[in-house]
Amino acid sequence: MTETVLYIILAGIIALSLALFQYVYRSKKRTKVTILLAFFRFVTLFSVMLLLINPKFDQMTYVDEKPTLLIALDNSESINFLGHDQSAKDLVALLKSDQALNDRFNLEFFSFGKEVNTLEISTFDEKQTNPAVLFDRFSQVYGNTIAPLIIITDGNQTYGNDYEFVAQKYKQPIFPIILGDTTRYTDLKIEQLNVNRYAYLKNKFPVEIIAVYNGESDVSSQLKITSGNNTVFSQNLSFSKTQSSRLVTLNLPANSPGVVTYRAELTAISNEKNTVNNIKNFAVEVIDRKTNVAIISDIIHPDLGALKKAIESNEQRQTTILKPSEFLKSADDFQQAILYQPNQNFKLVYEAIEARNINTFTILGSKTNWSELNKFQTDFKQTITNQYEDFQSVLNSNYSVFIVDALNFSDFPPLQTEFGALAFSFPTETILYKTVNGIQLKEPLLLTYQVNQKRAAVLNGEGIWRWRAQSFLDDKSFVSFDNFIGKIIQYLDSNQKRSRLNITYESFYNGNDEVIVTAQFFNKNYEFDDRANLEITVTNRETQNSQKLPFILKQSSYQVDLSGMEAGDYQFTVKSQNENISTSGELKILDFNVEQQFLNANVSKLENLANTSQGKSYFIDDTSTLVGQLIKDERFATIQKGIKNVVSLIDWKFLLALIALSLSAEWLIRKYNGLI
Numbered sequence: 001m002t003e004t005v006l007y008i009i010l011a012g013i014i015a016l017s018l019a020l021f022q023y024v025y026r027s028k029k030r031t032k033v034t035i036l037l038a039f040f041r042f043v044t045l046f047s048v049m050l051l052l053i054n055p056k057f058d059q060m061t062y063v064d065e066k067p068t069l070l071i072a073l074d075n076s077e078s079i080n081f082l083g084h085d086q087s088a089k090d091l092v093a094l095l096k097s098d099q100a101l102n103d104r105f106n107l108e109f110f111s112f113g114k115e116v117n118t119l120e121i122s123t124f125d126e127k128q129t130n131p132a133v134l135f136d137r138f139s140q141v142y143g144n145t146i147a148p149l150i151i152i153t154d155g156n157q158t159y160g161n162d163y164e165f166v167a168q169k170y171k172q173p174i175f176p177i178i179l180g181d182t183t184r185y186t187d188l189k190i191e192q193l194n195v196n197r198y199a200y201l202k203n204k205f206p207v208e209i210i211a212v213y214n215g216e217s218d219v220s221s222q223l224k225i226t227s228g229n230n231t232v233f234s235q236n237l238s239f240s241k242t243q244s245s246r247l248v249t250l251n252l253p254a255n256s257p258g259v260v261t262y263r264a265e266l267t268a269i270s271n272e273k274n275t276v277n278n279i280k281n282f283a284v285e286v287i288d289r290k291t292n293v294a295i296i297s298d299i300i301h302p303d304l305g306a307l308k309k310a311i312e313s314n315e316q317r318q319t320t321i322l323k324p325s326e327f328l329k330s331a332d333d334f335q336q337a338i339l340y341q342p343n344q345n346f347k348l349v350y351e352a353i354e355a356r357n358i359n360t361f362t363i364l365g366s367k368t369n370w371s372e373l374n375k376f377q378t379d380f381k382q383t384i385t386n387q388y389e390d391f392q393s394v395l396n397s398n399y400s401v402f403i404v405d406a407l408n409f410s411d412f413p414p415l416q417t418e419f420g421a422l423a424f425s426f427p428t429e430t431i432l433y434k435t436v437n438g439i440q441l442k443e444p445l446l447l448t449y450q451v452n453q454k455r456a457a458v459l460n461g462e463g464i465w466r467w468r469a470q471s472f473l474d475d476k477s478f479v480s481f482d483n484f485i486g487k488i489i490q491y492l493d494s495n496q497k498r499s500r501l502n503i504t505y506e507s508f509y510n511g512n513d514e515v516i517v518t519a520q521f522f523n524k525n526y527e528f529d530d531r532a533n534l535e536i537t538v539t540n541r542e543t544q545n546s547q548k549l550p551f552i553l554k555q556s557s558y559q560v561d562l563s564g565m566e567a568g569d570y571q572f573t574v575k576s577q578n579e580n581i582s583t584s585g586e587l588k589i590l591d592f593n594v595e596q597q598f599l600n601a602n603v604s605k606l607e608n609l610a611n612t613s614q615g616k617s618y619f620i621d622d623t624s625t626l627v628g629q630l631i632k633d634e635r636f637a638t639i640q641k642g643i644k645n646v647v648s649l650i651d652w653k654f655l656l657a658l659i660a661l662s663l664s665a666e667w668l669i670r671k672y673n674g675l676i
Contacts, residue, residue, distance in 0.1 A: 002057045011049035012013050015042050024638055033673055040666040046514060047659045062645045067146035067636045069105035071095055072134050073122060074153035074179070080124040081596050083448040084179035087620050088152055090124050091177065091486035094626075095150070104631050104638075111136070112654055114159055117295065117390065127512045127563070128594070129153075130160035135170040145543050146636055148615070150626075152177040155602030158512070173615035173635065176621060180601025187599050188269050189241070189277035198315040201288040209248045211266055213239035219269045223248060228264050237266075254286040258384070259507045259588055276557040277597040281567075281590045284308035287316055289491050292333055295321045299367050299638045306465035307338060310485040313478070317489060322478045324349045336492050338362075341462065359455045359492040364426075365417050365462025379449075383420035390414035391461060393445045395431040397556050400528050401429050401448055402491050403504055403520050406555050407480055410435070412470050415461025417443065418571045423458055426451050434460075443573070448491060455492050499533075503574055515562035518552055519574055531579040535559050541569040556590035567591035 019042035023034045073092055077083050092109065095101060109119035113126025116133050131153060138149065149172060158162055167174065191212040199205035211223065218240045225233040237246050254260075266278040293311055295304055308319045322330075324345045327337070331352045338361045339346065353360060370382045375421040391410045409432060421443065448457045471481035504518040519531040534551035551558035551574075567589045575582030610617040618626055630636065669675075 006054065007053045008050070008055060011053060011560075015049060018042075018045055029443050032201055032527040033669065037666055038408075040662045040669070043657055043662040044367070044666070047655045047662070051655055053111055056390055057489060057611055061645065063643065067148070067381050067643050068142060068148055069101070069107050069630070069636075069637070070110065070138060070149045070158075071107065071148055071422050072110045072112055072117075072149065072151045072153075073119055074113075074129060074131075074151075075111040075117075075122060075124055076126040076129040076158075077124060077593065077596065078129065078154055078156055078598055079179055082147045082154055082180055082601070084154070084597070085122070086125045086621060088124075088179055090618065091097050091152060091623060092119070092122070096155070096628055100631055101627050105636070113117075117616075123555050126558045128159040129157055131155075131157055131163035132160040132166040135163065135167045139169040139171075145611050146172075146639070148173045148175065148630070148633075148636060150175045152179065152620075153497035153606070154598065154600075155180045156598045157602075164605055167609055167613065170613070171387045172613065174613040175615045175626070175630075176606040176610050176617045177626075178601050178606050178617060178619050180603065180605055181619065183600070184214060185270070185273045185599050186271055186272055187277070188215075188219070188221055188272060189274070189597065190264060190266060190280045191245070193264055193280045193282055195284060196315055197283050197285060199284045199286050200256055200290055201254055201420065202252040205284060206252050207252055207264075207265060207282075208408055209250075211237060211246045211248065213244045215269075216241050221269060222267045224265050224267070225250075226265070227260060232262070238396055252284075254284065257286050257288045259283055261588065261590065261674060274591070274596075274599050281592055283588060284589055285507050291317045292337060292462065293317060293319045293336045293488070293489065294327055294334040295319060295332075295340060296324055296327045296346070296421070297321065298324060298343050298345050300460065302465040303363065303462060304340060306468045307485065309339075310468060310478070310482040310488055313482040314486050314489075317486075331358075333356065336361070336489065341365045342373050343367070344372040347372070357454055361459070361488060361492060362456045363459045363462065363464070364422075365415075367462070368418065370418060378425055379451075380392040380422055380424045382418055382422050385418065385420045387418055389419040389436070389438060390416050391434040391441075391445055393442050394435050396430045396433055397530055399431050400488055400520070400526050402502065403518055403557050404431060404487065405480060405484055407484060409473065409661065410476060411474075413463065414462045416460075417461040417494060422458075424449065448488075449510075457488050457492060499583070500524075500577065501574065501583050503583055503585060505585060505587055507586075508590060509586040512564075512594045513589070514566065515589060517560050517572070517574070518561075519558045520556070521576060528556060532558070532575060534592075535577055536560050536572055536574045538562060538565070538570050538572045540566070541571060543568075546640040565589055565591050579605060589624050595652075598620055 020040040022041060023038035024030060033469065059629045071092065073088060079088060093356065096109070096622070098287065101107065111117050111119040111122065112134055113128050114128040114133075116137050131151065134151065138147065143515055149170070151174060155176070155178065189212055190209060192210040194208040196205055207225070209223065219237065220236065220238045223235045224231060232252055233250055234247060234268060237248070240244065254264075261281060261283045264280045265283065266276045268278055282391065293587055294309055297304055302320050309573065311317050313654050320334075328348055337353055337358050339349070342349075342361050342362070366388050370384045374381050392414045393412060395404065395409050397404065425450050428447045429442065429448040430444040430447045432444070434443045434445045435440040445457045445461055446457070448455065450456070468478060468481045472478050500521045500522045507515075509515045517536060519534055521529050521534060523529045530553055536547055536551065537548050538547055539546040549562070551560045569586070569588050571584065571586045573584045607617045616629070
């Protein structure tokens with residue numbers, strides 16, 4: 001600042017000196033006119049120099065920043081089922097209207113079920129409860145601010161990671177408002193029922209049931225499993241205070257193909273308040289065949305285990321890892337073959353596959369013997385360079401053979417393979433292209449093709465086990481990757497004629513599952529058509545009630561969400577509104593509401609949550625002191641922040657106007673006095 005003042009003083013001296021030199025010293029006259037002209041010249045020169053110096057100063061502005069108070073309301077069905085919906089609404093209304101609380105905090109209201117949303121209206125109709133999403137979201141958004149959290153809930157979780165563990169990421173005080181009480185009611189329920197989704201015709205499938213009793217006296221009940229009007233299993237069970245749980249394991253026969261539904265029920269005991277949790281419906285899809293997949297390899301590699309795990313995640317498939325010589329002894333037992341990095345020992349394997357017309361999935365890499373492979377098969381040829389390179393991948397959004405889930409392929413680790421072009425003898429459909437340093441190449445990394453009735457897939461890279469690991473890191477589950485591999489296996493398992501309208505759905509859904517039907521529509525050139533107008537008509541077989549819903553375009557497929565429909569058997573038809581193309585199917589929704597399985601709030605867990613976060617828990621009927629304690633809490637004080645702005649001392653527009661005015665005045669005076 002001192003330096004700027006010195007520059008201004010120096011500029012004033014120079015401007016004054018130049019003005020006096022020109023109009024006083026040189027003219028040798030000191031009339032009023034020369035003095036006035038010297039003044040205007042001084043103003044002009046000094047203003048120009050001020051523009052060049054551009055003096056600035058620091059301006060401080062102080063603002064008060066109030067802490068944020070987050071209020072999250074559990075919007076799940078269990079709140080309504082436990083009878084606390086109205087008291088929860090009243091509490092939210094009270095917090096919104098409290099003027100002292102609004103003066104102290106910036107209030108932000110949210111609701112949560114399976115996801116977090118801004119609170120607009122409380123409907124208490126969410127099918128799942130996942131409090132963990134609150135702490136995941138809030139730790140990212142409010143992690144660096146003062147933002148205590150009031151969570152209004154019964155504490156019962158039905159989905160996601162354990163919220164008590166996830167809450168440790170949120171470094172803020174948490175104040176649970178407990179919707180419920182500590183009263184323990186006498187109750188008998190089916191705590192858990194484990195059964196495989198698929199069974200095979202003429203086999204038996206296992207069922208495991210865990211029954212739990214909460215009470216003081218000894219009671220007896222009967223566990224009964226029915227299918228339609230037939231009782232397929234029954235067993236008497238006894239419970240006491242010391243023996244409060246029973247594990248029942250049994251095997252049921254799969255006698256007919258298709259989806260078979262069952263009902264497991266514990267007969268109610270006297271004075272039992274909640275009998276909804278005594279019943280669980282389940283279903284099994286009985287199939288009359290199982291796909292046997294051979295993984296043929298002459299080397300040991302982590303890819304083999306990753307492929308086996310991914311394929312067998314679908315119980316309709318069985319995978320065996322074999323050496324080439326072992327496969328030749330049992331080739332008739334397999335419907336598909338995965339050829340992993342073929343070498344000179346695969347010649348007879350290719351002959352056996354050709355003779356049996358087995359569909360193949362070939363995986364190539366650094367251990368592939370290309371000189372031999374180019375000889376004993378004619379589908380593709382590799383330019384041999386004996387050099388290897390790592391390639392990443394990018395999804396081909398125009399791939400139209402089957403629906404490919406949009407995984408983060410571009411972020412997956414690179415795969416290694418031979419450097420050079422891979423030429424095919426037949427037209428191919430590319431699923432993934434190669435990329436190097438983010439630049440997409442025209443070379444395929446993963447593709448499919450069909451010759452007559454034989455289908456094949458080729459992955460030109462090894463190291464796919466890293467993809468499965470990365471998928472788990474991204475999604476906390478292997479499901480996405482396993483489904484991706486499963487769709488390739490499903491494509492190789494099917495020889496159906498290609499259709500312009502393809503739909504993907506499950507045969508049955510549990511009551512709280514998302515019921516999503518996915519469709520792809522292709523034009524006459526079998527290119528994905530993102531301008532299609534698809535509609536689904538769903539009919540309840542029992543009531544014959546129908547409803548029509550439009551599909552929504554999501555990336556490279558169309559989706560419709562049928563979640564929330566009543567349990568029952570449904571038949572549906574998907575058709576294009578623009579063309580006479582349609583396809584039909586059937587699905588079943590089982591009757592089960594996980595939100596109605598609870599009798600009490602999870603008091604202990606919510607109290608632990610409050611204590612761990614240095615907050616405090618309250619019951620819904622004891623919140624009168626909550627507002628006062630929040631206002632008095634010194635941890636949530638208003639913070640004064642200073643904002644430093646660098647401001648120009650003089651407006652440059654004003655200076656330009658002043659320069660123009662002084663020059664004009666000087667010119668007019670000189671002109672009037674004949675000095676020009």
